[in-house]
Amino acid sequence: MTDQGETGETVTILLVEDDAPTCWRLQDALVKAAYEVRTAGSLGEARSALAAGAPRVLLTDLRLPDGHGVELIRETRRRFPDTEIMVISALGDEESVISAITVGATGYLLKDAFPTDIATTVRDLVAGHSPISASIARFIVRRTQNSAEPPPGPVLNTAKLTPREIDILWGIAKGFSYAEIASHLGLSRQTVPGHIKNIYRKLEVHTRSEAVFEAVQQGLIKL
């Protein structure tokens, strides 16, 4: 299985994981799939690795010994918009995955996934498909329903989602396949992954300073 980009260049991956066995396991799976993998065990190492150049894919754990992976994701998204960012999650818990999505992650990977699944997920991500699980879809859809008191967890700007996107999320939450969702909604099967990527992008919140910067750039605010 060769998982190269369309240009034929080697896909570079920066893997940030502080637990050595997990790191080895993921690295093995990725190297076996012919990816070029650099590893970092901490936020600091990851930053210096990023300084050397942008990887095609950033795979990062959230709980790092010297900081939170969310910081790394935010920085990477800002500095290298073309880099695909994926969170490594132990249990696929929605809260941490979604807080990563809100700062720029577009996918997640379970630490115990089978090696072939690890490689497939990265390949799909590079190809422009974001993986999403039923429980994460459920989590996002719940946030689109206005409840009296905000549920605990990260703030999600779900107002931007279109009804179609919400329908797709519902379908995923209920275990329908992309094909089934597409046929229920009258879509082509290929458009569903694109919608999911869009959903991820829409959920990304910009930091306040970025919003101010953007406003100044667009001439909305005069300093």
Add this chain to the structure above:
Amino acid sequence: MSEIAAKAPTRTRRRPFVSRLVPYLLLQALIVIATILGLRLLQPSDPEDFALSGFSLREDGTTRAVTLPHFTSSRYSLADPPLYAGTFTFRSGDAGWSVFLPRFSNAVEVAVNGVVVLDSRRDANANRQDRNTPQIAAIPSSLLHDGSNAITVRLFVWGPLKGFLDTVYVGPDAALRPAFETRTLLFVTLPVVFSAWQSILAVILAIMWLMRRHEPVYAVLAVAMVLGVVQAFVSPPVPPATPSRLAAVLLASAPTESALIVVFSVLFFGWRWPRYGALLFAPGLIVFVVGLIAGPPLPRILFLVLGIPTVGVCLLLMACVTAAAVVRRQDAASFTIGCAVTIVLTCWVHDMLSVFEIMPNERTFLSRLSYSAMLVAIGAGLTWRFARALNQVDSFAGQLVARVREAEERLKASFAREEARARAAALANERTRLMRDLHDGLGGQLISIVALSERGQEGATITDAARAALKDLRLVIDSMDDIGGDLMLALGSWRERAAMQLRPHDIALDWRVATPQGLPLHPELRPWHVIQIVRILDEAVTNAVKHAAARHIAVTIETHDDGQGPYGVISIADDGKGFALADEGMSQTARGLRNMRSRAARCGALLDLTSDASGVRVRLQLPQVFPDSDAAAG
């Protein structure tokens, strides 16, 4: 010792009584003095320059010189009225002379130089004894000549009081009129104003009584007020005009009116009306009956003898009642009415002194006029009482609101407690179930990992056990999520896990949902139901992987409705070699099957398992309503 103890309470009871009564009585004495002084000060002054007091009186055929003011004897026949004759000096050049009579009773006819210029009998109200109506008349200039002019005054008296003629004034109209107008204002206009006020009070009281029938006090007072108004506005008959008997009787209603006022005060201060109290109405009734039966002058004599003392007695009773009320209640209403009674009583005594000629100069009756003080006091007292009642209603309403709020708070608190207890109980139940679940699944798997690693085992077995543990952990975490009764949401996650489990074994998972909506919603669905169902499905898939050597596993989700409400059916079919159900109870598969059955029973589902050479088919029929309690747990 005991003597002192026995005396102590009476003394303490008497002391406030005395300490309240004495200042009150002193104050009333002050009011009496103030009233007398006030009457003196308010005495209308007449233009003394034009006073005529020297007259010759021809009475009963004899003529003698008299000085005005003068009383004549009481008489009932108008055939030969006393004639006062006098003279006054007129200087030509003075324009517009008038004759002014400040006070007389009962009626006068004034003639100047033999020509009648004034006859008060035409003005019926001028002839009432209790009004102190003045009269003025312009003397036509043609009648007057320089020097001495003759004036005669015929005084008509119809008893029972003596006839009275105050000083007569003759002079320029401009000099006399201010005095006349002052008297008119005091004794004519002011009583009309008070009567109007009294009639308004009567209407208000009548409405009060109509709205509050259980308070006769208002009705009594309203009747008294109506009597007073009628009395004020009824025209008295003037002899020799044919007297209307009813009018005469109504004029004599004062004792009835005052008796009613006594009744009012007794009721107003919350006393019980004594049985013999009705006697108070007897004089008024007697005057009334006699007045209807016999013609004058009998009713008038009776009124003088019975009526006026009754008024005095009533006033005294009122004074006592109000004094007692002041001592007992010490409220503004009783105090105001008490002071008003004192004023009226003082004026009544003044009138009596006037009648008995102890105060000879004046025959100005003030009782009627001072009665207005009482009206004001009663109006004020009623208003005070009304306002206080409103305040009481307000405070009562406030208390009610506060009490309701208190009760509400208590209810809320108890409700919150109850809710918290229920929540705690539910949480404890959930925790117990979860613990049992974790013990059965995750705990066992971790122990098996420990055992395997201690035996130095490596590779697949430990990996499988650890994966199973992780899968179980995900299952428990997933089932704890709020899925709002939509089992499809739990099945969606399960599908992902099953697909992940099957992928390394190259087993295809065919997932078919018969309806786009999936399964019916179950609001009563709880996490532990979800765990049981997902475990059953897990077991079915695990069996297919481990024992059946299947290549495909088909999961079908359908909704059926046999008329009693929809229910879901989940079927899992594999294309493996099946297994013999006969060896149940021996193998691990058999234990797994037993577990599946008991889990299905716990959440009210029906499990149907068939196995043949073409594969195993598990059919799980969900209940229409999931059971609340874990009845089949044992």
